[in-house]
């Protein structure tokens with residue numbers, strides 16, 4: 252029942268629909284009381300030989316009207332009550348979606364995708380059912396059941412009514428005990444479903460790796476284990492659920508026995524007529540549904556409560572990043588880093604320390620270093636993915652990052668992340684993601700700059716080619732270049748390429764960088780890379796190692812310095828030279844082969 256208190260805000264909102272729906276439901280319950288009365292009267296009329304044709308006709312007309320009214324009323328209460336519950340589903344779905352889209356990336360890092368999807372599907376369905384089926388079952392059970400009991404007491408005999416109610420308290424005790432067991436069972440079953448959802452999502456996303464490693468059998472076994480777990484936990488719930496019906500039917504059975512036993516005695520003693528006894532037992536039959544509805548109500552409500560708690564747990568999570576600021580100032584100017592020490596949330600090891608450097612407005616900055624040296628960490632702090640001290644230690648213009656509204660801060664950046672992502676839509680829509688109404692010419696220019704225009708034209712449907720599961724398969728380099736075009740099209744004050752040229756060959760990289768130098772004049776660029784050639788043209792290059800800066804300067808300064816940058820640059824240049832010589836040789840061999 253607690254879930255109704257928690258859903259009080261919604262019930263208040265939909266007060267009108269619920270009241271009208273419940274009133275109509277009450278009318279149906281009252282109309283349903285008529286037929287047993289009429290049956291009793293007809294039986295008594297026959298046994299006392301007082302039934303005339305005219306009264307019989309009136310009874311038939313009343314029964315017919317009752318049937319028509321019940322039909323119409325049932326239709327309307329369904330629309331009122333189930334309509335309201337659907338609106339609750341919509342509200343919760345929007346809340347969750349809003350929550351998901353407003354959370355910082357660390358939120359998603361800590362949670363499993365399958366779990367988040369289960370909240371948006373299974374859990375919402377369960378809460379929606381509470382606001383629909385739950386309200387209906389409790390109202391129907393109280394109103395129909397109550398109306399039937401009162402009518403039995405008034406129109407037949409109150410003593411007989413009390414007698415048949417003797418077994419009811421046993422039923423209430425048992426069903427509320429089952430209800431508690433159900434809640435526990437549902438929580439476990441929903442959690443197991445989340446895990447299965449997560450497993451399915453991960454398996455599909457990682458299908459290529461699974462196949463390459465021949466891991467299908469283990470993957471299937473893993474899936475079977477989780478699937479069995481879901482079945483077992485739901486089976487436990489069903490076993491508890493299955494106790495409701497027999498308990499209720501047994502209670503009704505005992506009540507029937509008492510009704511016949513004591514009712515017959517009363518007929519013999521002339522306390523009630525035989526017609527009244529038939530009316531009474533017919534009413535008792537009408538108590539089956541309200542009592543079953545009560546059992547159903549516990550089931551629906553316990554499931555809804557467990558799900559509502561799971562949804563609330565997510566919607567109550569505070570966004571890791573404090574977004575409440577008073578200024579509407581747009582960030583502008585140089586970006587200064589003065590990071591003393593940074594560790595990722597929930598991680599004790601130091602990811603960055605003693606990072607001091609400035610990115611002057613309109614400069615291109617290169618950040619290089621071994622894998623795991625902290626390049627991406629710097630970028631993620633600049634994008635305020637975490638609400639740590641560093642939001643004060645990094646300044647944009649005259650103010651720390653914390654000073655700015657998070658949306659206007661992020662709007663300054665065009666970011667191409669390391670793990671680029673394309674949506675399952677056309678290439679054009681992927682590039683014009685920030686504004687789908689952009690003219691084709693602008694889309695083409697961005698593609699030309701990122702050196703992907705010709706590739707796109709060679710696809711079967713050009714820019715309308717759909718990417719992803721049901722579309723064309725793109726190479727890693729093509730995906731990277733489309734992602735770069737998507738960032739370039741925004742013409743952002745600061746463009747960040749986080750290892751975004753790793754999958755293109757040296758020649759393509761050179762073309763892209765050359766094009767960028769032309770179109771990004773007067774704007775800031777930050778490029779992190781493993782290949783030194785990607786940053787050699789930068790105004791300043793930062794070399795990272797073990798979370799701190801070990802070298803800095805222009806390409807020429809660093810080459811003179813003869814440190815890590817110099818050595819890596821030389822090694823990569825040599826490697827590049829050997830690779831292109833081998834390429835030439837292979838081409839030569841091919842040509843020879845063709846001639847002979």
Ligand SMILES: Nc1ncnc2c1ncn2[C@@H]1O[C@H](COP(=O)(O)OP(=O)(O)OP(=O)(O)O)[C@@H](O)[C@H]1O
Pocket residue numbers: 360595596598602620621622623624625626627628629669750
């Ligand atoms: N969310 C996280 N929680 C804890 N540690 C993290 C997290 N993300 C990264 N790290 C760790 O922080 C360090 C720096 O990682 P970062 O991703 O910045 O390296 P990088 O230089 O960008 O590496 P790469 O070139 O391979 O992308 C690494 O040791 C990494 O394992």
